Structure formats: structure tokens, C-alpha cells
Amino acid sequence: MRLVVATCQVDYAGRLTAHLPLATRVLMIKADGSVLVHSDGGSYKPLNWMSPPCTLREGTTEDGQIEWTVTNPKTDDTLRILLTEIFSDSSHVLGIDPGLQKDGVEKHLQELLAEHPATLSPGLTLVRREYPTAIGPVDLMCRDEAGASVAVEIKRRGDIDGVEQLTRYLELLNRDPLLSPVRGIFAAQEIKPQARVLATDRGIACALVDYDALRGLDDPSHRLF
Amino acid sequence: MRLVVATCQVDYAGRLTAHLPLATRVLMIKADGSVLVHSDGGSYKPLNWMSPPCTLREGTTEDGQIEWTVTNPKTDDTLRILLTEIFSDSSHVLGIDPGLQKDGVEKHLQELLAEHPATLSPGLTLVRREYPTAIGPVDLMCRDEAGASVAVEIKRRGDIDGVEQLTRYLELLNRDPLLSPVRGIFAAQEIKPQARVLATDRGIACALVDYDALRGLDDPSHRLF
DNA sequence: CTGTAGATCTCGTTT
DNA sequence: AAACGAGGTCTACAG
Known part of the structure; x- marks a missing residue:
């Protein structure tokens, strides 16, 4: 790990072209050759960077200034x-x-919801977790009190993509006469308004999940630390 | 900007709980109080971090070791x-x-495709860019040689989500008798196989976009540098 | 190995 | 301020 504090100008060319005007910054060069250009703000994302594998070549310009050229042979990206x-x-x-x-x-x-499916809807019982389908696994496949199938999609943050995903699963699952009719529950710690509207419009129930409460129900010996 | 190289152990508690065992790392403390914990590999993402606004408090443990406590008053996250x-x-x-x-x-x-819509489909002309709808703007609304409406969704990387998005737009647009029938073109520099299959299945045409060729067509005076 | 979904996402832009 | 979309996304995991 090499740390350089320097006034520098940076040019990147790869998927896009980007330029950093002359200013003082921190350059972090990791053991794998990757380079990070950090300023004194922002967040964890550097202003500019090169991902490994890459090589750093040190040179001098015609007017005697130091110039680093970082290249990634796989992607043809360059950072000057x-x-x-x-x-x-x-x-x-x-x-x-x-x-x-x-x-x-x-x-x-x-895992927590698999252990406590009834918190999603009264009387719900787990059939299996990661129920496989041709287009990917359904998070939870359950049965309700009447014995009908219920597919549950779980997200930390419920947005429109999650509803689309569950919709695709339901469409597929409902083609199976042994399962049909399958209803859906969209479970998340937080559900965006647009996602809720779309879900409701498609007959998918929404369930807000209280993570801390579930943790309380769960055996505390499962904790890592 | 403060740079510290130290053997340290890190514990984070916030959205999730995370732990870093004792090892030598680089600690970057930015002017806004944010902290980044970097190892000698990975990529630009730190092993652990605290986003601003946050404050760093330096203290000592009972056995005389140095302990930093970083807290974010907005999110209640803490990094020890x-x-x-x-x-x-x-x-x-x-x-x-x-x-x-x-x-x-x-x-x-x-912008480039708006200037050269015919590269997507022969005879295509632009009606407007960012054509507004109730669920968001359509990237390009065009007309073909026969005068029929064509909605274009543009992505750098075309995956299944983009096809879903265009599908929602088309569904909405086709409810308007003044526009209907509206066909769709899914344009991207790269189209994932699954996205192509889904698009084709839904009667949406796919168009691979050659960014460099479009740049060539475009007036070079528009370049930033 | 490719592809997909998640992220303490981050970072804009727009409403 | 909140929400939505894009990212040089990155990253882990499954097929």
C-alpha cells in the first residue's frame, strides 16, 4: 500500500471519459496495482480509480513533470x-x-421469515425456502390455512423491480395446475409507494417486516456476535 | 484529511452489524469527519466506512489501548x-x-440517438426526447415512415429491467387512442440474451447501438475536451 | 465461467 | 425532502 498526497490532474478514458482539474488529493496505490484518487469529501467512492488488474508506469513529461499512466489490459481503460x-x-x-x-x-x-411465516399472514406455513422455478428461486413458498399456495418475495427495500419479479414468478407458477391458484405476498422492511400501488393493482399483498421484532422472536443463540 | 496506518479491529453497527478482525489497514479520515477503512486489495470500496455527517471521538480502553468511536447522529450508525x-x-x-x-x-x-434516430430503424424521425407519461418519461418518442408511433428505451447495458420498463410505457401509451398502436424499440450498446428473449416475446425490437460510430456522425465541436 | 440479484450501495436529477 | 434511475457500479452466489 502506497499513499501519496499530491497536487494532480487526472484523466480517465474507458467506458466514459472523465477529467479532474488540478487540485491536491490523496492517491492510494494498493498492492494489486489498483489506484484510488480521493478528495477530502464525498463518501467512500473515490473521485476516480482503476480497478485491478492494472499496472502503474511512472514517467516524466517533456516539461519534466511526473506522470503516472495506469492501464488495465483487460478493459483497455487508462488513467493518466x-x-x-x-x-x-x-x-x-x-x-x-x-x-x-x-x-x-x-x-x-x-431465514427469520422462513421460521415465522405467520407474521406475514395469519396461518401461513412454510413449504420451502428458495423454491426453484425456471426463472429463478422464489424466496418463500408457503401454504395458507385453506391449503392454497402463497409465493413470498422478500426485499429489504421494496421497490417496483421486486413487484415485477414476483409478478413473473406468479405468472409462471400459476401455469402449473397442481399449484394454481398461487397468490403473492411482497414483504419488505420498507415499501415504496409506487411499488405498493403496482402490487395492489396486481392483487399482490404487501407486508411490512419488522426486522427487530423478528430478531426478538428468533433464538438469540444464532447471533454471530 | 488524516491518514493513519494501524493494526486495528473494527466493529460497525447500523443497517447491519459487521466485524473486522485485528489486522493492519489504512484509515482515511476526511475533513467532514467521515472514515474509510481500506485494506490492500479489493477495489475502491472500503472494508468498512462511515458516511458523513459523523464525528470521531478518540478515547482509551481500560487496558490503555486507543479506541475511536465514530457516530452518525442522523442514522444512529456507529463505528468502533x-x-x-x-x-x-x-x-x-x-x-x-x-x-x-x-x-x-x-x-x-x-442525445446522439435523438439526433440520428434513423440508425435505430430506417426512416425513423424524432417526435420528442423525454416524452412525458404518468409513470415517467419515455427516452425517445418517434414516428416511422408510415406515421406510426415508436417508443424507444435507451440503456447502456440492456437487461431484463429495461424491457420491463419499456413494456410498462408501451402498455400505458397504447391506452391512448390518439397514439395507438405504439411499437417499441429497445436500444442498448449491449443486450443481454435474456433481455432479448423477453423483448422479442413481447414484440419489442432490439437495436444494438454503436456509440463510437454515433460519435463519428455527431458534430465533434460538441465534445467537452 | 456467465448471469443474476443485492448493496451500510453512491450519486445524480426530478418532483 | 423524497423518490426514481443509473452506475466506469462492485460483489457475492448460483447455474
Whole structure:
């Protein structure tokens, strides 16, 4: 890992063309050759960058200024960095990172709802999780008290795409005379108004999921930490 | 901008809960208080981070180790960083960045196709760009040689979502007796096989767009640089 | 290996 | 301010 603080101008050419005027920034060069250009704001996304695999070539321009050329042989992207003044340049050995341990995303939501399907609709019982179809797995396949099939699509944030996805599943599932009629439940922690309208228009029920309440129902020994 | 190279352990609690075991990493603290935890690989995304607005509080644990607590008052997220060994700690004044100048994304593709609609289908002429509907603007509304309406959806990468979007537009537009029948063209630089199948199944034509060729047709004086 | 869906998405633009 | 769409998306996972 090399960290350079320098006044620089950056030009990128790849999927798009982009230009950064001369200013002081932080350049992060990782062990795999990738380069990140960070300013003193924004968020975690760099102003500009090069993804690995790529190689950095250091050179000088005709007027004696330092110029870095970073190229990615796979994508033919290039990043040209002109450095007019260097304030700091240091290298550090970091070693391989053990990586991030996560908990609590959609998969976990699906696990919790699989354990407590009745929170979606009274009397609902699980048939199976990740119920396979030709166009992808249905998150939860359930049965209601009357024995009718219910397909559940789970999202953290419910938007129109999720409704479209569930609609495609329902259309396919309802072609199967052994399952039909299959009704749908669109479950999410948050449902966008347009998604709710579309779902309702298509006869799909919406269920708001309370993640913390589900966690409370769940055995706390399952926690990672 | 403060750059710290240190052996650290990181715990995040917010939308999800995440943990980084003890290892040597780079900590980037921006002027707005945001914090990025980078390892020597991956890509431009940090292992862990805190988005602004947030505040960093430095403290010491009972056993005398340095502990940073970063909190975001808006979202109630917290990032706890335990630093066991610091290899480098430096601060730099960067100033405000002039920002990235972009060129060449979907908007530009739309402009080029608006100028040259006949490249999509022979004899096609533009009615208007960003044709408004109740569920959003249609990228290009055109007329063919016979005077029939043609709705064009433009994507850089054509996937199934784009076909769904165009389908919704067509469904809506075809309810208008003044416009109906409206046919659709799905235009993209690259069209995924599944998207092509879905489009064809729904009677939507697919058009592969050659961005460089369109640029050639276009007046070069429109370039930014 | 390709393709698909999720993301502490981020980042615009528009309503 | 909220919402919708795009991203040089990136990234993990399934087929």
C-alpha cells in the first residue's frame, strides 16, 4: 500500500471519459496495482480509480513533470495522473486482510421469515425456502390455512423491480395446475409507494417486516456476535 | 484529511452489524469527519466506512489501548475502531476539490440517438426526447415512415429491467387512442440474451447501438475536451 | 465461467 | 425532502 498526497490532474478514458482539474488529493496505490484518487469529501467512492488488474508506469513529461499512466489490459481503460507537487509519499506493508464478517442482510431476513411465516399472514406455513422455478428461486413458498399456495418475495427495500419479479414468478407458477391458484405476498422492511400501488393493482399483498421484532422472536443463540 | 496506518479491529453497527478482525489497514479520515477503512486489495470500496455527517471521538480502553468511536447522529450508525499499533499518522490540507467532469453516459447516448434516430430503424424521425407519461418519461418518442408511433428505451447495458420498463410505457401509451398502436424499440450498446428473449416475446425490437460510430456522425465541436 | 440479484450501495436529477 | 434511475457500479452466489 502506497499513499501519496499530491497536487494532480487526472484523466480517465474507458467506458466514459472523465477529467479532474488540478487540485491536491490523496492517491492510494494498493498492492494489486489498483489506484484510488480521493478528495477530502464525498463518501467512500473515490473521485476516480482503476480497478485491478492494472499496472502503474511512472514517467516524466517533456516539461519534466511526473506522470503516472495506469492501464488495465483487460478493459483497455487508462488513467493518466499528472503530479505537479508531491507533499507526501509513503509505503506500508499491510498483509492479507481477514475480511469483513457480516450479519443482517436479506438472507437473514429470509431465514427469520422462513421460521415465522405467520407474521406475514395469519396461518401461513412454510413449504420451502428458495423454491426453484425456471426463472429463478422464489424466496418463500408457503401454504395458507385453506391449503392454497402463497409465493413470498422478500426485499429489504421494496421497490417496483421486486413487484415485477414476483409478478413473473406468479405468472409462471400459476401455469402449473397442481399449484394454481398461487397468490403473492411482497414483504419488505420498507415499501415504496409506487411499488405498493403496482402490487395492489396486481392483487399482490404487501407486508411490512419488522426486522427487530423478528430478531426478538428468533433464538438469540444464532447471533454471530 | 488524516491518514493513519494501524493494526486495528473494527466493529460497525447500523443497517447491519459487521466485524473486522485485528489486522493492519489504512484509515482515511476526511475533513467532514467521515472514515474509510481500506485494506490492500479489493477495489475502491472500503472494508468498512462511515458516511458523513459523523464525528470521531478518540478515547482509551481500560487496558490503555486507543479506541475511536465514530457516530452518525442522523442514522444512529456507529463505528468502533480499536487501534493496537500505529505505524503512521499524518494530516494534510487538501482544500475543496473542483470535482469530476464526466462525458459519455446514457444521457449522451440519448442525445446522439435523438439526433440520428434513423440508425435505430430506417426512416425513423424524432417526435420528442423525454416524452412525458404518468409513470415517467419515455427516452425517445418517434414516428416511422408510415406515421406510426415508436417508443424507444435507451440503456447502456440492456437487461431484463429495461424491457420491463419499456413494456410498462408501451402498455400505458397504447391506452391512448390518439397514439395507438405504439411499437417499441429497445436500444442498448449491449443486450443481454435474456433481455432479448423477453423483448422479442413481447414484440419489442432490439437495436444494438454503436456509440463510437454515433460519435463519428455527431458534430465533434460538441465534445467537452 | 456467465448471469443474476443485492448493496451500510453512491450519486445524480426530478418532483 | 423524497423518490426514481443509473452506475466506469462492485460483489457475492448460483447455474
